[in-house]
Amino acid sequence: MVDDGEHLDRGPADPGPILTALNARDVDFLVIGGVAVIAHGYGRYTQDLDVIPLPDAGNMARLCEALADLDAVAFDADKRRVSLDLSRPESLAIGNYFLDTKYGAFDLLNGQRPDLKRYRRLDEAAVELEVFDHRVRVISKDDLIAMKREAGRPKDLRDIAALTEVERNPPPGG
Amino acid sequence: MSQAAEIVRSARLRSRLSQRALARRTGTSQAAISRIERGLEEPTLERLEQILAGLGWKLETTLEPIEVHDEEPFRLQQNASKDPSALLEGGLNWLRFGNEVRAAGERARAKARG
Numbered sequence: 539m540v541d542d543g544e545h546l547d548r549g550p551a552d553p554g555p556i557l558t559a560l561n562a563r564d565v566d567f568l569v570i571g572g573v574a575v576i577a578h579g580y581g582r583y584t585q586d587l588d589v590i591p592l593p594d595a596g597n598m599a600r601l602c603e604a605l606a607d608l609d610a611v612a613f614d615a616d617k618r619r620v621s622l623d624l625s626r627p628e629s630l631a632i633g634n635y636f637l638d639t640k641y642g643a644f645d646l647l648n649g650q651r652p653d654l655k656r657y658r659r660l661d662e663a664a665v666e667l668e669v670f671d672h673r674v675r676v677i678s679k680d681d682l683i684a685m686k687r688e689a690g691r692p693k694d695l696r697d698i699a700a701l702t703e704v705e706r707n708p709p710p711g712g
Numbered sequence: 713m714s715q716a717a718e719i720v721r722s723a724r725l726r727s728r729l730s731q732r733a734l735a736r737r738t739g740t741s742q743a744a745i746s747r748i749e750r751g752l753e754e755p756t757l758e759r760l761e762q763i764l765a766g767l768g769w770k771l772e773t774t775l776e777p778i779e780v781h782d783e784e785p786f787r788l789q790q791n792a793s794k795d796p797s798a799l800l801e802g803g804l805n806w807l808r809f810g811n812e813v814r815a816a817g818e819r820a821r822a823k824a825r826g
Binding site for chain 1: 798812
């Protein structure tokens, strides 16, 4: 289903309650994208929360419950609204979903297929942060750089440049 | 057009030489120069240097860091139709969240350093 031009009247964005909703449903996920860039020391601006959810059946079912709590709707790359079938959790583990929730943008970036092995590898190297009283796992800096190198858009290269700036120019005595 | 194609073509035109003349100088065929200039053939770095030397140019390759610029806000188009006061409040929420995430990252790095 494609629904062109639908405008959703949402309140102000607020990523904190998105984390609250995910944790309330015990959803396992790794934070990637701009928020991960900030976590690794580059204080740039972002307005969406990008995650990779743990692609197992139980977790995807819990994610669907959280998405229902968040009143999530999905858009395609052209910003057209597309269907989001929360009754089929397994479908959300394939491909990317650009979601609009009642608390703002929230994107699921799975890749082309559910890849439990890849998730485990990323999770093993991830760092755990405490953000607004929530424990949040953020992809490692090396994995983030690898992902951004693969994406290769100008903003990804700028993120890599910023993330590696200290490595290029260590502080005196560092 | 590939970068090598652009470099060879630009150097040849600036030297006011035909493809045929360049081919003679570099010991190759006019067809080979044409393929490179059309991006149909990617020369090795060594071969590119040989071709440019035949034109009196040298290739300098240096390591330059990619410049860092401020990130442009994502989803600007989506935001364009939203209420400005909600946008401002949402932006401030994101800034607060970003600051919290950055501080949490710093705490984690400090802990890892011991």
